[in-house]
Amino acid sequence: MITSIHNPRLKELRRIARRRDGRFVAEGEDLLAAAEQAGWPALERFVAAGSGLAGEEVEPEVLHRVSALRSGTRAIAVFEQRWSPPAGPLAVALWGVGDPGNVGTVIRAAHAFGAASVVLGPDTADPYSPKAVRASMGAIFAVPVARATTVGELPGPVTALAARAGAPLRGPGEGTILVGAERDGLPHDVLEAAHHTAHIPIHTESLNAAMAATVALYELSRVQRA
Amino acid sequence: MITSIHNPRLKELRRIARRRDGRFVAEGEDLLAAAEQAGWPALERFVAAGSGLAGEEVEPEVLHRVSALRSGTRAIAVFEQRWSPPAGPLAVALWGVGDPGNVGTVIRAAHAFGAASVVLGPDTADPYSPKAVRASMGAIFAVPVARATTVGELPGPVTALAARAGAPLRGPGEGTILVGAERDGLPHDVLEAAHHTAHIPIHTESLNAAMAATVALYELSRVQRA
Numbered sequence: 001m002i003t004s005i006h007n008p009r010l011k012e013l014r015r016i017a018r019r020r021d022g023r024f025v026a027e028g029e030d031l032l033a034a035a036e037q038a039g040w041p042a043l044e045r046f047v048a049a050g051s052g053l054a055g056e057e058v059e060p061e062v063l064h065r066v067s068a069l070r071s072g073t074r075a076i077a078v079f080e081q082r083w084s085p086p087a088g089p090l091a092v093a094l095w096g097v098g099d100p101g102n103v104g105t106v107i108r109a110a111h112a113f114g115a116a117s118v119v120l121g122p123d124t125a126d127p128y129s130p131k132a133v134r135a136s137m138g139a140i141f142a143v144p145v146a147r148a149t150t151v152g153e154l155p156g157p158v159t160a161l162a163a164r165a166g167a168p169l170r171g172p173g174e175g176t177i178l179v180g181a182e183r184d185g186l187p188h189d190v191l192e193a194a195h196h197t198a199h200i201p202i203h204t205e206s207l208n209a210a211m212a213a214t215v216a217l218y219e220l221s222r223v224q225r226a
Numbered sequence: 227m228i229t230s231i232h233n234p235r236l237k238e239l240r241r242i243a244r245r246r247d248g249r250f251v252a253e254g255e256d257l258l259a260a261a262e263q264a265g266w267p268a269l270e271r272f273v274a275a276g277s278g279l280a281g282e283e284v285e286p287e288v289l290h291r292v293s294a295l296r297s298g299t300r301a302i303a304v305f306e307q308r309w310s311p312p313a314g315p316l317a318v319a320l321w322g323v324g325d326p327g328n329v330g331t332v333i334r335a336a337h338a339f340g341a342a343s344v345v346l347g348p349d350t351a352d353p354y355s356p357k358a359v360r361a362s363m364g365a366i367f368a369v370p371v372a373r374a375t376t377v378g379e380l381p382g383p384v385t386a387l388a389a390r391a392g393a394p395l396r397g398p399g400e401g402t403i404l405v406g407a408e409r410d411g412l413p414h415d416v417l418e419a420a421h422h423t424a425h426i427p428i429h430t431e432s433l434n435a436a437m438a439a440t441v442a443l444y445e446l447s448r449v450q451r452a
Binding site for chain 2: 211
């Protein structure tokens with residue numbers, strides 16, 4: 001049993017949670033169960049001593065101190081990151097979405113509405129950061145994530161979501177939903193490069209990126225419910 | 227200018243942020259602008275000295291220390307709470323939704339999709355808590371909030387959202403969308419008391435309360451876009 005915060009493997013765990021050089025950390029039994037269900041093996045697995053969970057036992061107080069989320073978790077594991085190419089028929093791409101909670105929520109929505117991939121554009125939070133992983137509620141293990149730097153890399157047709165411009169978004173549909181930052185929206189050249197521009201009809205100025213992406217995925221996946 | 231954390235008015239501000247006996251605290255210029263736009267006057271208004279904002283000046287470091295959100299805000303104000311009766315034609319009700327961020331996000335979605343009120347049922351987070359107010363992005367000043375303890379108090383027809391039961395939710399529609407806690411859903415007697423049960427078709431087990439309510443409000447407000 002590991003009883004010290006200075007244990008070299010726990011030090012390495014904390015380093016990975018901060019730096020994430022090709023690996024990442026997931027916390028909590030629900031997330032680790034999601035990884036198992038997806039057939040994504042843990043490289044290391046630490047559990048609270050006495051919890052009866054499978055893994056290297058750690059004194060609960062010590063485990064709590066290495067937790068990035070400080071949420072009283074009883075299991076923490078390290079995984080290899082996986083990056084896929086952008087894939088359709090339905091994808092969602094985030095451009096300049098800096099909040100990891102929003103990124104994780106979008107991954108969760110992508111899973112719920114059957115999107116084939118989540119594509120992370122420039123200036124977008126790391127989907128493997130502890131907050132994004134937690135917000136995904138395990139969907140990070142189920143939905144392929146990809147990186148892109150240009151709109152041309154996205155599965156087409158690409159529909160840019162704007163606050164007011166274009167037509168109201170109407171499903172069913174395929175291709176990529178492109179979502180920008182809440183305040184700044186999408187840069188002009190990105191809007192230009194998209195095939196269509198559409199908006200979600202609302203009475204206010206904006207939705208946040210996660211809410212907008214969730215509604216757009218719901219609308220476009222409508223065909224599956226016809 | 228206020229230069230001490232021990233200033234009695236700042237102490238009172240912190241007390242209200244914690245206890246909220248009929249008043250509440252909102253932080254940040256965007257939120258205070260939303261209050262002004264809604265014609266909801268501040269009882270007290272504290273601003274960072276040198277910011278040029280209107281209000282009682284406070285040394286920035288001291289203002290930071292009284293902030294509940296610790297987000298470097300330059301303006302904090304105290305308001306009277308307002309409670310309305312549950313109102314339609316379209317309302318959303320939360321039952322057992324304990325996370326204040328979710329409650330605030332639902333208030334924001336209600337504003338975006340034109341709901342007439344947000345009704346807070348039993349065991350639901352306080353919409354006037356600092357986190358809920360912040361997550362509402364100012365919508366707390368625009369959408370009437372109400373309390374209820376029974377389904378009978380909600381504007382009808384009441385549609386209970388379930389993970390799997392009932393028909394797929396189809397708009398346009400009126401009445402109340404009733405949303406429960408993510409894990410536990412709605413209690414059996416609450417489901418029984420609703421007029422309809424419906425679900426949002428998803429590939430996974432659940433959406434969180436805020437995502438589910440957002441999609442449901444979008445779907446029911448569809449008539450306005452026909």
